[in-house]
Amino acid sequence: MEKGYVSLVLHAHLPYVRHPEHEFFLEEKWYYEAVTETYIPLIKVFDALIREDVDFRITMTLTPTLVSLMSDELIQKRYKHYLEKLIELSEKEVERTRLHQPEFHDTAKFYRSLFSEVYQIYTDYCKGNLVGVFKRFQDSGHLEIITSAATHGFLPHMVQVPEAVRAQIKVGIDSYIKHFGKRPRGFWLPECAYTSELDEFLKKEGISYYILETHGVLFADPKPKYATFAPILSPGGVAAFGRDIESSKQVWSATEGYPGDYEYREFYRDIGHDLDFDYIKPYIHPDGIRIQTGIKYYKITGKVDLKDKQPYNYKRAISKAEKHAGNFMFNREHQIRYASGGMDNPPIVLCPYDAELFGHWWFEGPKWLEFLFRKASKDQNTFKFITPSEYLDKYPKIQICSPNPSSWGNKGYFEVWLNKNNDWIYRHLHQAARKMVELTERFKDARGLQRDALNQAARELLLAQSSDWAFIMDSGTMVEYAVKRTKDHIYRFNKLYEDIVNNKIDENWLRNITYLDNIFPDIDYRVYQKKS
Amino acid sequence: MENSITLMVRDPFWVFAYWELVSETRKVFKGIPPVLKVKNLTEKSYCFIYTNEFADNWHIEVEKPGSTFEVELGYIVDGVFQTLAVSNKVTTPRNSVSNNFEEYYRIFRNDVFQVLKFLEKGITSPGSEYLKSEDD
Structure with a gap:
């Protein structure tokens, strides 16, 4: 009989980076890389485990923006083209390394077969429909998919206009129901950002639980008796699971954690930067800007300059991943044996990670996950994997505590999304949200073109609210893009507002921005009706 | 304006x-x-x-x-x-562990709550908002 549980939660998210107006768009590549390096490798792992009857449970957020990208025909078509180019490059690399860099030849052959396999999984196994494949894993009981706010809006910075919070939550849930055919039980608070005002809306939508940063639970009031080893119940009636610190660090930290191991693949050394310009030109930015291609031949090596990195060896890296999986399992066994001592219910160790860490940043991550599930199912019986909702169903007696406002961002509160680099956006976001509520009040039963304009105004507002823009403004890279996205959506919203109020809707322009910002095709602007 | x-x-x-x-x-x-x-x-x-x-x-x-x-x-x-x-x-958020050790529990039944008054440590607060909500 198990003494406790481990719950792995992978948060898969990308902002809506679809740009039909350009043949090539750098930020769309974020999505293509994540599919190639994370989502398809995870699908491969889940499929292998199910076929071999390995007992496993995992929880994933698929955010509404990510699901929208996955389901978009243009993005699907472009992704195939992206992969075809990548396979073409990997074939050239096999030839080039045979003649000129034999030390990389095996790795070049590995990439060729890897990308061909990804292509085959994408086209044959998934038939281009990644959402459908994840849904199958959910329907078979191995994967619990949870949703998030419509565009990953930073909800605590939205509470000044409660209708805006409600719309982010409701549109996110409606999108989930449309794609997965039932209501979600869990809700990923964007950036794990919590404040008590959110509970009312989540509860009303039937959400059972969310996940908080460790001190969101540890600093709850009254003090939670079992720290993060048990969920707490907010006075608003939603269960909160806290992130386990120990297991987080082991995986998350680039310096102390597994992903920093010297045998693992070096992320920053890519042939897009290294190889002769004329050779690599067809595979980088059309303007000749060198960017990553996804083919990387070096390992982390140690604390050395990028130029001093040593050749990567996939087999050695994978054997490290297996050891690290064993180590993770061993530590969880100890932790759970220790924690279960003084508890009424078996403890739960909840480990949330960005899904893109697995594969994209930590190339060997999906293999690590596979090793972990395999080992845990046969080499130990101290713990079992569980999803948060299974835990709630099994152990429904929960301590009532008010969670502490918090986030998983730097310093643990809301500063990353509110500081000198991004504070200017909130004036505009709040004003637009108030105007949207006003529009909904004034035009309760709009029809035809007016309704289309109102629905588009709702889309523009939601897109402007993505937490990603404030985050990028703070991070200091790609800032221009984040500023432009914020300004574009706010501009489009404000023009729509004026056009609607003055009854002068510019139909051609409206059709054009509806084509550009086509997220949530079924949205109903009345989701912004004034809160009673 | x-x-x-x-x-x-x-x-x-x-x-x-x-x-x-x-x-x-x-x-x-x-x-x-x-x-x-x-x-x-x-x-x-x-x-x-x-x-x-x-x-x-x-x-x-x-x-x-x-x-x-x-x-x-x-x-x-x-x-x-x-x-x-x-x-x-x-x-503003708290930045430390609460020194309130009261314990109240509820049975979580996916939307339907059955309230348990839990007096393990003999602490009770009849006026507590948590307990009031059971009468709703």
Whole structure:
């Protein structure tokens, strides 16, 4: 009989980076890389485990923006083209390394077969429909998919206009129901950002639980008796699971954690930067800007300059991943044996990670996950994997505590999304949200073109609210893009507002921005009706 | 458009305010810096912050975790504070473990709650809002 549980939660998210107006768009590549390096490798792992009857449970957020990208025909078509180019490059690399860099030849052959396999999984196994494949894993009981706010809006910075919070939550849930055919039980608070005002809306939508940063639970009031080893119940009636610190660090930290191991693949050394310009030109930015291609031949090596990195060896890296999986399992066994001592219910160790860490940043991550599930199912019986909702169903007696406002961002509160680099956006976001509520009040039963304009105004507002823009403004890279996205959506919203109020809707322009910002095709602007 | 001020939470020690002053107000008070009256509603105390004439936002160090704040925007003329707008209220997060050890439990049944009054340590608070909600 198990003494406790481990719950792995992978948060898969990308902002809506679809740009039909350009043949090539750098930020769309974020999505293509994540599919190639994370989502398809995870699908491969889940499929292998199910076929071999390995007992496993995992929880994933698929955010509404990510699901929208996955389901978009243009993005699907472009992704195939992206992969075809990548396979073409990997074939050239096999030839080039045979003649000129034999030390990389095996790795070049590995990439060729890897990308061909990804292509085959994408086209044959998934038939281009990644959402459908994840849904199958959910329907078979191995994967619990949870949703998030419509565009990953930073909800605590939205509470000044409660209708805006409600719309982010409701549109996110409606999108989930449309794609997965039932209501979600869990809700990923964007950036794990919590404040008590959110509970009312989540509860009303039937959400059972969310996940908080460790001190969101540890600093709850009254003090939670079992720290993060048990969920707490907010006075608003939603269960909160806290992130386990120990297991987080082991995986998350680039310096102390597994992903920093010297045998693992070096992320920053890519042939897009290294190889002769004329050779690599067809595979980088059309303007000749060198960017990553996804083919990387070096390992982390140690604390050395990028130029001093040593050749990567996939087999050695994978054997490290297996050891690290064993180590993770061993530590969880100890932790759970220790924690279960003084508890009424078996403890739960909840480990949330960005899904893109697995594969994209930590190339060997999906293999690590596979090793972990395999080992845990046969080499130990101290713990079992569980999803948060299974835990709630099994152990429904929960301590009532008010969670502490918090986030998983730097310093643990809301500063990353509110500081000198991004504070200017909130004036505009709040004003637009108030105007949207006003529009909904004034035009309760709009029809035809007016309704289309109102629905588009709702889309523009939601897109402007993505937490990603404030985050990028703070991070200091790609800032221009984040500023432009914020300004574009706010501009489009404000023009729509004026056009609607003055009854002068510019139909051609409206059709054009509806084509550009086509997220949530079924949205109903009345989701912004004034809160009673 | 009217004069307004909005307050946001940054962390246990800082809040952020931004405001709009209509041009007539700006004209009337030309050359005078807007003043923020920062009120700690938990401690029932307040202080004034002189901004500058052209400011329309301010990061305010309140240094008080777990406290509720409200800010009034105005001008000080002849030593008297004139309020032009009042913000929403915000509460800063706690930054430490609570020293309240009361234990109340509920049976979580996916939307349907059956309340358990849990008196393991013999602590009870008949007036507690948690317990009141069971009568709903």
